Amino acid sequence: MYAITIYNNKGGVGKSTLTVFMADFLASLVIRERSLRVVVLDLDPQGSCGVAMLGREGLEAARQSGLTVGDLARRLDAGQKVDIGSYLHRRAAGLVKGRATAIGEVAVMVSDKASGFAFEVNPLHRLTTFREKLRPFLATCCDIVLMDLPGNIDVRNLLAVNGLIMSDSVIVPVEVSRFSLEALPDTLEMIHYARERGGGMRPTCLGLLLNRVDKRGQQYHRNIGQVHVLADRLGIPVFENALPNAQSLTTATDDTGQVGSLRDRYGHYHAQVKAVVIEAFRRWHSVDG
Numbered sequence: 635m636y637a638i639t640i641y642n643n644k645g646g647v648g649k650s651t652l653t654v655f656m657a658d659f660l661a662s663l664v665i666r667e668r669s670l671r672v673v674v675l676d677l678d679p680q681g682s683c684g685v686a687m688l689g690r691e692g693l694e695a696a697r698q699s700g701l702t703v704g705d706l707a708r709r710l711d712a713g714q715k716v717d718i719g720s721y722l723h724r725r726a727a728g729l730v731k732g733r734a735t736a737i738g739e740v741a742v743m744v745s746d747k748a749s750g751f752a753f754e755v756n757p758l759h760r761l762t763t764f765r766e767k768l769r770p771f772l773a774t775c776c777d778i779v780l781m782d783l784p785g786n787i788d789v790r791n792l793l794a795v796n797g798l799i800m801s802d803s804v805i806v807p808v809e810v811s812r813f814s815l816e817a818l819p820d821t822l823e824m825i826h827y828a829r830e831r832g833g834g835m836r837p838t839c840l841g842l843l844l845n846r847v848d849k850r851g852q853q854y855h856r857n858i859g860q861v862h863v864l865a866d867r868l869g870i871p872v873f874e875n876a877l878p879n880a881q882s883l884t885t886a887t888d889d890t891g892q893v894g895s896l897r898d899r900y901g902h903y904h905a906q907v908k909a910v911v912i913e914a915f916r917r918w919h920s921v922d923g
């Protein structure tokens with residue numbers, strides 16, 4: 635099992651979008667005649683991933699059932715015995731005709747609705763609860779765990795810190811803009827904090843993934859050199875493949891209900907999104923074997 639967090643402390647750079655793209659494509663991969671089993675942990679109270687995967691009604695129903703990531707965290711933290719599997723809400727695989735590749739089944743753990751007192755009602759007190767109690771369970775029933783974190787967080791967000799400490803690596807989506815780059819040091823500091831408090835070498839930073847790229851735009855040309863300079867200085871790689879800025883990619887993560895195949899959902903951008911996901915897959919295999 636391999637656990638990846640998608641994180642950049644800057645808001646709105648495509649964390650949830652990339653999480654959904656990775657879930658869709660990875661769950662559709664068949665390796666040694668078996669589909670990869672993917673779990674998404676939505677650790678952002680906004681619930682963007684929950685909506686994209688389960689639909690708005692599905693997310694509400696899952697929250698109403700009380701089987702949320704916050705509830706699970708609270709019970710694990712308190713040392714209670716829990717049926718962790720009951721917290722996995724299934725998004726069924728797409729139905730397709732002919733030879734098209736269906737979007738694969740994904741299991742989702744949904745976030746709790748944001749309250750005004752996010753830190754006061756933090757469901758966790760310990761930093762390594764997920765690593766010690768959730769990760770071993772997930773290792774028995776899935777191949778890949780993807781975690782979507784909120785932006786603008788700090789070390790008091792113990793759900794996010796637990797997610798990071800449970801992760802093997804982090805992918806950092808960035809936009810090729812000055813504002814996006816300015817948030818990078820904070821982001822890496824948080825990753826470093828998780829590594830330090832986890833007491834090991836993980837999570838590693840798998841790389842910067844350029845999102846909303848428009849190679850014809852001025853902004854791209856003005857800032858792309860700086861992206862590589864900064865990445866070199868910080869010692870992190872930049873993905874060779876990038877996600878283009880495209881309206882139809884916005885709708886790919888909408889609450890669109892039933893979508894059958896990857897091509898239905900990603901249309902014209904299917905190959906580009908796939909290339910990003912496959913590159914991530916190769917990177918973690920080359921780093922971690």
Ligand SMILES: Nc1ncnc2c1ncn2[C@@H]1O[C@H](COP(=O)(O)OP(=O)(O)OP(=O)(O)O)[C@@H](O)[C@H]1O
Pocket residue numbers: 644645646647648649650651652678680682783784785845846847877878879880881883884885887
């Ligand atoms: N490549 C893209 N092309 C077009 N629109 C995009 C692309 N990537 C993301 N978006 C859009 O940008 C907005 C922000 O994306 P997203 O919600 O994934 O960011 P985020 O980092 O998860 O934000 P937050 O910090 O609020 O959680 C969304 O409306 C999304 O649909």
Ligand SMILES: [Mg+2]
Pocket residue numbers: 649650651678680682782783784
């Ligand atoms: Mg998000």
